[in-house]
Amino acid sequence: MKPKWWNKGKRHLYKKDKIMRKLLSSYKGHLTTRNNFFYSLTRSIISQQISVSAADSVFLKFEKKCKGKINPKTVSQITVANLRRCGLSRMKALGIKSLANKILDKSFNPKLIKKMSDEDAINYLSSLRQIGRWSSEMALIFFYNRPNIWPVQDIGLLRAISNNYKKKYLPPKSFVNKLRKKFSPYCTLAVMALWYSVDNEPVQY
DSSP states (O other): OOOTTHHHHHHHHHHHOHHHHHHHHHOOOOOOOOSOHHHHHHHHHHHTTSOHHHHHHHHHHHHHHTTTOOSHHHHHTSOHHHHHTTTOOHHHHHHHHHHHHHHHTTSSOGGGGGGSOHHHHHHHHTTSTTOOHHHHHHHHHHTSOOSOOOOTTOHHHHHHHHHHTTOOSSOOHHHHHHHHHHHTTOHHHHHHHHHHHHHSSOOOO
């Protein structure tokens, strides 16, 4: 089920920018949540700094290693060495193990994020091992379905801006910030449409 703000966001963006209007006309997908915080965040850790196809390959092996049960309890019982056999770097394997343990011992509580502002949530998530701003933003988009996330470190987003707005790659920061202001408070929807224009596949973590 798409977020409550989705249709209102479409109407808002249609009026704001003719290129975005064209992108939204082609983009028929919508944002859903998997209702599994641990799944979403482990997927974003795996996807860091590698291609989509490489991430998909590693994640399939990781899912197989978990016997289809991607949850903190299962992962806490898998050794770092076995996680690395899925194609994970040592740092990513340690990050996923740490996340599992912190959720199990309740030193990290995903439910607290619902009441936080976007920036406070990013700071809280970034306190986790191997979780930086980009991974935090992916969690806010794909698990919490926040409407106004604009991940300026995301290569796919920057490439899509360059392609659609006829800018060099990397596009100037000033232009990226100009778009963020234009698309607020529905940057997430703009990001989804821009991603789709590059890959023609709905993105999900």
